[in-house]
Amino acid sequence: MAQSIQRAINLIRLVAEHPLTLSEAADVLGVHKSTALRILQTLEAARFVRKTGAGTYVFGSGLIELSELALGSMDLRQFASAHLRVLQRQTGHTVHLAQLAGDEIVYVDKVDSPAFDAVKLPSRIGRAVSIYASAVGKVILAHLSQEERDRLLSHVTFERYTSTTFADRESLDAELTRVAERGWAIDDGEHDAYVMCVAAPIRDSRGQVIAAVSLTAIEVIASLDQLKEKLPLLLETSALISQELGFTPESSPAPSAS
Amino acid sequence: MAQSIQRAINLIRLVAEHPLTLSEAADVLGVHKSTALRILQTLEAARFVRKTGAGTYVFGSGLIELSELALGSMDLRQFASAHLRVLQRQTGHTVHLAQLAGDEIVYVDKVDSPAFDAVKLPSRIGRAVSIYASAVGKVILAHLSQEERDRLLSHVTFERYTSTTFADRESLDAELTRVAERGWAIDDGEHDAYVMCVAAPIRDSRGQVIAAVSLTAIEVIASLDQLKEKLPLLLETSALISQELGFTPESSPAPSAS
DNA sequence: AGCTACATTGCAATATACGCAACGCAAGGA
């Protein structure tokens, strides 16, 4: 489709795995050395790769800087990081930090159980999450203004992933009302039947909900009820992160008890 | 130099900052829409960008996954992360985690002071550090085998950045002996005259030094002596991280007191 | 020194990526 760009992408992939000399690069791509050189020089100018003293090409910092730029508010990650790790230890479950970015909700951090035999969830930093079939999505959606909510949902085509999915606007709105009232959301296998979550919102200094923390477990490991037992810890974590972002609880209406 | 690749890189940069429609992308690049489309499709196939429901292109997870792949042992970062953040709080100084990657030493994590008025150091995750003119470089070098040390230094061309730089192999070797004896290294403005560091080694389960933690401050903020006062905290941190990696202290010879 | 293996440059050929124009499609207004 775009040969030279494809070659450049392949080269980046190779370099990310393992340092490469020019000749190796040319061999692997199946092109002449001069061709490989020109691609690498272009990538080098963008700092996507870097030339070492030994003459090999290695991964450059440009890509990492881009990732951080795209994940946006590094502030949020920096502030949240330590708290997420504490929460992981306290609960033993996988912790996610998701953020509203443009029209989507994207994972910006993830803390797995460090145990080697632990189940690694397929979620990945940088990936978008379903906005209506996830605990983080629902808890963020529930705390946005009506206009914002409409905007985010206007392009969505609802899909019933499992029997518990809220697959139409009416039932979703009813669920979001419940979520807004109690201040946290669950995911009862709404996207993947065996994946359970609880999520709590994170607010910035203006009191706006801009992100969410969640605890995730597959049902064999922990039932939804078992996850809910960790709610106090989860809510404490989200409150601490909000505080770090400059949020002062008294400046906003308290969630009504339901 | 490689026009289409350059255009692709520009597009990635734009998309990382802010979602883009096809027409906008074409306008900004100054090319026809069909050209922009083909570039975006290629990038999309590599998951470097992703198409949202609304038809805009946004940053894809492919780049982030690449970054994580390249930063290698996510294990180290996961294990170290919480400890680095604690150390930052305890000391108030910038904390770096640097790792031996191939022939070079690369920053894999960094924790700045969260204060808004704090000086942000120009170091960046993913960037290579001078191997002989940095505290992390020296402390890693000092604990490698002679062959490894020779290999890493064989391609180096020494440069006297400041008056304190160890700019030749003999004086560097003498310094490395001192570092190995006491188990930690300093950087007395050896690369940038006003930047001070102390660094301690991190060992994996085999007892091999594979990384280092450091505390950094510019001289106006803290003198080298003030940094040294934090040494107990630094050494505690590096010991804790090493333990998490499976290192058992008794299995290795204790550093001799100097 | 001479050899080998590598990176780099200049240049001509052509494959490749480009712009154009036509098409498809959806949203909004008359």
Add this chain to the structure above:
DNA sequence: TCCTTGCGTTGCGTATATTGCAATGTAGCT
């Protein structure tokens, strides 16, 4: 309802940017 407008998408001929070659430069090794 139909027309208009603005978007993304496809096919195609052309020209330009990219390629491979061959020659040159450079460094490490015997």
